[in-house]
Amino acid sequence: MGKFTIGKVPLLLAAGLGLAAAAASADTLQDVAKTRGLSAQDLLAAAKTYVPTGKRDDFVAFSSGGQSGQVIVYGIPSMRILKYIGVFTPEPWQGYGFDEESKKVLAGGKIDGKDITWGDTHHPAMSETNGKYDGQFLFINDKANPRIAVIDLRDFETKQIVVNPIFKSEHGGAFVTENTDYIIEAAQYAAPLENKKFYPLEEFNDKYRGGVTYWKFDRKEGRIKPNESFSIELPPYAQDLSDAGKGPSDGWSFTNSFCAERYVGGIEKGRPPYEAGCSAKDTDYLHVINWRKAAELVKQGKAKKINGHNVIMMETAIKEGILFLVPENKSPHGADVTPDGKNIIVSGKLDTHATVFSFDKIMAAIKAGKFESKDPYGIPVIAMADAMDRQVQLGLGPLHTQFDSKPCIAYTSLYVDSQVAKWNYCNGQVLDKISVQYNIGHLMTMEGDSTDPKGHYLVALNKLAIDRFNPVGPLHPQNHQLIDISGDKMQLLYDMPIPLGEPHYVVAISADKLKPGVRYKVGTDSRTDKPHPGAVRAGEEKTVRKGNKLEVFGTLIRSHITPETIEAEVGDEITINLTNLERAEDETHGFTVSTFNTHASVEPGKTISVKFKADKEGVYPYYCTEFCSALHLEMMGYLLVKPKGWKAVKTSLAKGSYSEADYKAELKKVADTQAVIDSVVGYITSVNFKDFPDVVAMVEDATDQLGKMKDAKAKHEAAAAKKDWEQANLWAEQVFQYQVKAADLGLRAKTYLEQHGAHKVAK
Amino acid sequence: MGKFTIGKVPLLLAAGLGLAAAAASADTLQDVAKTRGLSAQDLLAAAKTYVPTGKRDDFVAFSSGGQSGQVIVYGIPSMRILKYIGVFTPEPWQGYGFDEESKKVLAGGKIDGKDITWGDTHHPAMSETNGKYDGQFLFINDKANPRIAVIDLRDFETKQIVVNPIFKSEHGGAFVTENTDYIIEAAQYAAPLENKKFYPLEEFNDKYRGGVTYWKFDRKEGRIKPNESFSIELPPYAQDLSDAGKGPSDGWSFTNSFCAERYVGGIEKGRPPYEAGCSAKDTDYLHVINWRKAAELVKQGKAKKINGHNVIMMETAIKEGILFLVPENKSPHGADVTPDGKNIIVSGKLDTHATVFSFDKIMAAIKAGKFESKDPYGIPVIAMADAMDRQVQLGLGPLHTQFDSKPCIAYTSLYVDSQVAKWNYCNGQVLDKISVQYNIGHLMTMEGDSTDPKGHYLVALNKLAIDRFNPVGPLHPQNHQLIDISGDKMQLLYDMPIPLGEPHYVVAISADKLKPGVRYKVGTDSRTDKPHPGAVRAGEEKTVRKGNKLEVFGTLIRSHITPETIEAEVGDEITINLTNLERAEDETHGFTVSTFNTHASVEPGKTISVKFKADKEGVYPYYCTEFCSALHLEMMGYLLVKPKGWKAVKTSLAKGSYSEADYKAELKKVADTQAVIDSVVGYITSVNFKDFPDVVAMVEDATDQLGKMKDAKAKHEAAAAKKDWEQANLWAEQVFQYQVKAADLGLRAKTYLEQHGAHKVAK
DSSP states (O other): OOEEEETTEEEEOOGGGOGGGGGGGTTHHHHHHHHHTOOHHHHHHHHHHOOOTTOOOSEEEEEEOGGGOEEEEEEETTOOEEEEEESSSOBGGGTBTTSHHHHHHHHTTOBTTBOOOOOOOOOOEEEEETTEEEEEEEEEEETTTTEEEEEETTTTEEEEEEEOSSOSOEEEEEEEOTTSSEEEEEEOSOBOSSTTOOOOGGGHHHHOBEEEEEEEEETTTTEEEEEEEEEEEEOSSEEEEEEEOOGGGTTEEEEEEEOTTOOOOOGGGTOOOHHHHTTSSSEEEEEEEEHHHHHHHHHTTOOEEETTEEEEOHHHHHHTTOEEEEEEESSEEEEEEOTTSSEEEEEETTSSEEEEEEHHHHHHHHHHTOOSEEOTTOOEEOOHHHHEEEEEEOOSSEEEEEEOSSTTEEEEEETTTTEEEEEETTTOOEEEEEEOSSOEEEEEEETTTSSSOOEEEEEEEESOOTTSSOOOSSSOOEEEEEEEOSSSSOEEEEEEEEOSSOOOOEEEEEGGGOOOOSSOOTTEETTTTEEOTTOOOTTOOEEEEETTEEEEEEEEETTEEEOSEEEEETTOEEEEEEEEOOOSTTOOEEEEETTSOOEEEEOTTBEEEEEEEOOSOEEEEEEOOSOOSTTGGGOEEEEEEEOTTOOOSOOSOOOOOOOHHHHHHHHHHHHHHHHHHHHHHHHHHHBTGGGOHHHHHHHHHHHHHHHHHHHHHHHHHHHHHTTOHHHHHHHHHHHHHHHHHHHHHHHHHHHHHHHTTOOBOOO | OOEEEETTEEEEOOGGGOGGGGGGGTTHHHHHHHHHTOOHHHHHHHHHHOOOTTOOOSEEEEEEOGGGOEEEEEEETTOOEEEEEESSSOBGGGTBTTSHHHHHHHHTTOBTTBOOOOOOOOOOEEEEETTEEEEEEEEEEETTTTEEEEEETTTTEEEEEEEOSSOSOEEEEEEEOTTSSEEEEEEOSOBOSSTTOOOOGGGHHHHOBEEEEEEEEETTTTEEEEEEEEEEEEOSSEEEEEEEOOGGGTTEEEEEEEOTTOOOOOGGGTOOOHHHHTTSSSEEEEEEEEHHHHHHHHHTTOOEEETTEEEEOHHHHHHTTOEEEEEEESSEEEEEEOTTSSEEEEEETTSSEEEEEEHHHHHHHHHHTOOSEEOTTOOEEOOHHHHEEEEEEOOSSEEEEEEOSSTTEEEEEETTTTEEEEEETTTOOEEEEEEOSSOEEEEEEETTTSSSOOEEEEEEEESOOTTSSOOOSSSOOEEEEEEEOSSSSOEEEEEEEEOSSOOOOEEEEEGGGOOOOSSOOTTEETTTTEEOTTOOOTTOOEEEEETTEEEEEEEEETTEEEOSEEEEETTOEEEEEEEEOOOSTTOOEEEEETTSOOEEEEOTTBEEEEEEEOOSOEEEEEEOOSOOSTTGGGOEEEEEEEOTTOOOSOOSOOOOOOOHHHHHHHHHHHHHHHHHHHHHHHHHHHBTGGGOHHHHHHHHHHHHHHHHHHHHHHHHHHHHHTTOHHHHHHHHHHHHHHHHHHHHHHHHHHHHHHHTTOOBOOO
16 A cells, blocks of 8 residues: 655555556656646646546536637546537538538528628527526527527537527627527627618617527427527617526526617727727616517517517517616626526626626516616616625626535636636625636636536636747637636636637536437438438449439448449539448548548438539549548549540459469468457457447447458359459458458457456356 | 655655645645546656646647648647647638638639638648758648648748649648758549549559659748649559658658559449458558659759649659669558668558668669569569568557657557557567557657657557547547657556547647747738738728728727728728737737628737628628727727718717716726826836746836827817817726726736746845
């Protein structure tokens, strides 16, 4: 048993800690710390964040990718990025925007008939059941081109993009109601609601409008229903972030704003810029909306159609009593509902306070008809004092608030101070502050905007990294810092550079709530979740011509593409459907045809199609783009684009030179390899491999590979009987190739079993 | 002083280790290990890879992004990804493919007149001086659409893409000669060399060809010179990877191949697939080429023009004695020249051996005219036995070899065994093996393919991750595993998921060799490195109309865009040039106009332009897309697209309601804020801040911000004198905004100084 101490208290290590393994490097932890200049605090942080090989992270974070137009998935506490999901921007690794199925998803995001090939993603939202994250869907917005996307967490693929029918920009999306009935998206910069309609800035107050859209989500279909969605017209205050009520406040939503001054800039003409005019007054407005009643009003036909979309006009909203305003400290960012649904916390970015609004008090004022005034559009304004429990001075630039698993504990980012404040919103006490590098925007705790926050960790989304990382040119990564919030004092654990895009907000879910699949039902179109019309089974591959339309129905499996030749004529419109016949986890194939700007990622069971015009004569190789197997480079074929009317002269392929002796050598190699396989199989079956599902899957896959040998064996024997030594040799070689694939799996399984402590079992 | 032990030997910690800081958590390292299930070996690995906040990684790796078409930059040993560089695929965060400057770079990669909006990157190469990495340029290939890109490491931006004029696919690029005179790119799947030329597969042996291209690189200009580049025609053996000679072998290059069988598949017609036919024989060919003499031959006019490009035909190459073949074990991947340039190591993926070829022996055979045969095209073939020092049995699926800083030590990846073998190529001894998860492709040591490898670490580029990470759907990340090679036994340190793309090969350079800039000279077009014609200085912003062409010359600075209004008519062609006036590190602004599918990232000093047709009437907000400052959301403006012939009726903007009392309150706020700033300045100047260049830069920036107050102050005072309370208030508010920016910097500087141990200085 080893001894293991830090600080002044030497402690015995439990034998179970596995110190024996490290006996060879008995003194190295100290050496490493010395050599690498690590403090004891650093070692502690390293131990708290390191995830050893084969172990998993506790939480999975979904981060907006900012201007990359993607979603970033990373693990906590290791802060390792697991995936970039293609959302608004075409991404070829995933075939996103390069196969026909995903092009249809992207086409849903066209605006005024034109492709928009990027997005400025800001706020992801996890689907909720009773206000708790359920791990089923993720929603993300595009600020620049107001859109919302739906990602299915069964396969981490984008399934739908919808365009906001009345806004020209939005920032405050996506936020979900507590059972994900609606996804909330608020406008940002006011503009006329009618599409392609110009009004001059001189008519800003009268003709420019903001608003909030409530997108209806059909959970069973996993899609937004645009026809069942609606919006509420709002004044031209730049609406910003929202949150939906929870528990007692369910049915209501809260949206903050900036530039309630309705200022119009013009620095080029000597006018003070927007930054001055939009921050001149002390308060902006929190919009309080009864969305449940609004949905009823729409059903009652009280909405107006604008651009074909249901909009409840302000006049109606005021008359029906579903829209109220509350002053909030100026230029806030975030209206964060507490886990119990009783409070809404709003911080003024140019103020030093967080305001704890009370849902009960707001309701009481509404019920009592106690309003301090009406805004210029006639919306009742509740006095700030009547709507709040308290204000708490936190520091410079308070911005966004998230919650702890402990009651009443909140964390607020301080942009100007570059700090995180930990405070109690029930009594107003500030409990702790920690400095971050630098200029934190949003922050995020584990499931921290749900009704059931998980504590443990906080991530600071810092907007500047400056000197934190190795320099990579003028464009720096951002720095997401992981902070331990399990104790009384916050502790900085890890600096994480963001290598692509500028995340604005992140959500993190307990890893055990995510249960994505590893394969599709064979022949699935993953973007519709339905059977793909281009799918075929092994042996049913075909090429069909109808006029100048050539359609291939092919398959992919280690290590060949069927067909290996596609013969076309110049001008043909070619569609290639491909089904990945693999069942094995992670056995993805890719597909491209040289210079035709098309690419697909074909995971096990998936069917994709690529489409292009063979507009040039020539010879174009196609190949598998995922290193799938030892013979990956040989997984290829040729697209032959012939001139019109071309007639073959030579009709036989060149023969290779193969002898009977070669064939015998092949057979010996096959026999030798079988001996290796048998020994590996012997090992695997000698231990409790059935206790390891991953190994069982590998064994199944290996058995599949060996099963394919039978056909190839029959072929080489038949060819040998006819003394066709080329065919005999090559089919025998094909048997060997199946053996290599099986051996590969067997060796992988063996290593896995050895490393996971498999034990001998009685035969 | 604390005690700190691991294993059986308790050791005293040097006081300098800073244990005092961790006194509060005296027993927690053990607790953490227990709670998180970490072994002592895990703690050691954590300590060896953790990089504390503000510290830097020792090495920077540049990885191909596979089918993402990008380059991935990550730090070693932390394995944190620092940046994805846009190369072949448009990437909006960087504005790559969304601003006019980068569109021109991408346009260089058009094939047959059409955009190719992705790439399949495989092999990055670092520029070399005397065979050593010099950290100046990075080159990367596109396998699918044979192209090479040039990345300048002064700003980590892609500067040039060139299209291979004679190939239809390539895999073996990029490799550089020892002074980066040429970048080597080899064909992969054979095809007719003439562009858009069809020959049937029946004429494969006669009409299909491989080849190697030598791209001339002009280091001063940082660009490839296509007109000074040339190729050598090769037989239709699928050429694969290359390496350039070094030291004694400089002037020569080596390219391996697979499918020297010249097999044509056709599984859909019952023929054995490519995988069988291309691996039937025991050997393929290593191509040995005298590229220096080849370059001379081109100058002598001995090349033939194919598609306008200089190609030395095989016949000439044979006659001139610059092309030779050596059999190599079948289906190899990599021809790796040892650091001393004396050996070339080639491993057969379907064999178990690595072959150590001898450059001297190859030269001796050539000199003696000792050839075992000629290949079907008349190329002299040197006997394997005459060309090699030895063969070493390493394991199943040996693939790629890299070198240690210690003499004679090599590391070879074993794909089928999922292992790395450490061995001595001078005496053939196998020294160590380590298992990896799973199916390693390439591997990489620090500067390990240069003449001066740095040792320390090895990265295993595993092609499958399967169960290693939290599941993220059917498409898995890959797993790059970091291995410590500093001792006799290799030790696994870290599992790194690759979140986007499938890297094929990586190069890593000592971090101190990279010296990228943090800003551009004001007004630079970063893609040409020249002054941008659209650049203007502060105060010189203007909008110019010529017919229906509207051109804006604007600027960006915290927190406004000049101009804040752009007035256009439907049908106008709009060009917006923007210069980022910031000098501060990391003070990047972004720019987009709602729904016009354009985006730019504008780092300090850079000038960009975006161009689009105002083809629809309406009001379109534009804004800064990088969270640059507290008033970032207010950094916006409106593009107004008016109907043709529209005449204004209302000509004045709405007035806000501001009083003299408001103005006085503003002045008080400004005075209070100044007090805060003064106290921060007091602190900064009380310590040795001049010893910290980052702080000096912040102070300069803050001084800049405060300097801008003067003009705004004059304006608010002038307006107040005229009792124009709106203007007086707003310009006073603008003074406050400059103060906020200065305070922000001051607080950041203060935190930095406190954390970096600044000390008091005498005034």
